[in-house]
Amino acid sequence: MENDELIxxxxxxxxxxxxxxxxxxFPETKNKKINWLIPVGLAASILLxxxxxxxxxxxxxxxxxxxxxxLEQGPNHEQQFKIEESTYLETWESSTSSLLTEF
Amino acid sequence: MNRKSLEHLLHSHHREAFIxxxxxxxxxxxxxxxxxxxxxxxxxxxxxxxxEASKAxxxxxxxxxYTAIDELRKxxxxxxxxENQELIDLPExxxxxxxxxxxxxxxxxxxxxxxxxxxxxxxxxxxxEVLQIQLGTAxxxxxxxxxxxxxxxxxxxxxxxxxx
Numbered sequence: 005m006e007n008d009e010l011i012x013x014x015x016x017x018x019x020x021x022x023x024x025x026x027x028x029x030f031p032e033t034k035n036k037k038i039n040w041l042i043p044v045g046l047a048a049s050i051l052l053x054x055x056x057x058x059x060x061x062x063x064x065x066x067x068x069x070x071x072x073x074x075l076e077q078g079p080n081h082e083q084q085f086k087i088e089e090s091t092y093l094e095t096w097e098s099s100t101s102s103l104l105t106e107f
Numbered sequence: 108m109n110r111k112s113l114e115h116l117l118h119s120h121h122r123e124a125f126i127x128x129x130x131x132x133x134x135x136x137x138x139x140x141x142x143x144x145x146x147x148x149x150x151x152x153x154x155x156x157x158x159e160a161s162k163a164x165x166x167x168x169x170x171x172x173y174t175a176i177d178e179l180r181k182x183x184x185x186x187x188x189x190e191n192q193e194l195i196d197l198p199e200x201x202x203x204x205x206x207x208x209x210x211x212x213x214x215x216x217x218x219x220x221x222x223x224x225x226x227x228x229x230x231x232x233x234x235x236e237v238l239q240i241q242l243g244t245a246x247x248x249x250x251x252x253x254x255x256x257x258x259x260x261x262x263x264x265x266x267x268x269x270x271x
Contacts, residue, residue, distance in 0.1 A: 010257055014225075017206065019226065
């Protein structure tokens, strides 16, 4: 027992001496929290890029190049002009063609 | 055990862990800091897992010890020691106030068992777990280490008395 006391006293003194040891500061650990703004921002950018890439270009209407003026008979047998604008002419009938066929 | 609990555990044992790390590194404080850092990384990255919370100190000491062995080996400072290696001849002069130097005169395994039991207030069973040796072997190191340490202390005291 006396031996243990001798040794315990030795370690007691050793512990006191170790009080002067330069113990490093406990390292701050960084939490690996995901910054959600980064993935959300990336996803939004990809969606926007996809939307712009696949978006249909609006059809541009060609300016009217043909004006069709026809004389039509109304329900009360009055004559009236009908004016239409179009880029093309599907059929065209000469206003004097009737002279050829109905003569 | 989650990361927060682990951090709390490491924080609460930090000072003692550093001292043990230093003791495992041949009382080299700089190397001890590196070893402790590596130990914390191993634990927080989940490379070492604690199964029983009641054995936290034993577990931590064991990881520190093995990390220190690895680092000493890398630094080429480790000497292949026979576990039963006996004390080399007692030096002619022993400075009773140079505690580290006195401990270093003991064979490695005896140093560690004695330090764990007397300095860190652990049981011989716990020291056997840290060293991963049989309890009987740990008891042998304990008994031999204690005997030799006593011789060294007495020698230093005798020298101090003669010096007066």
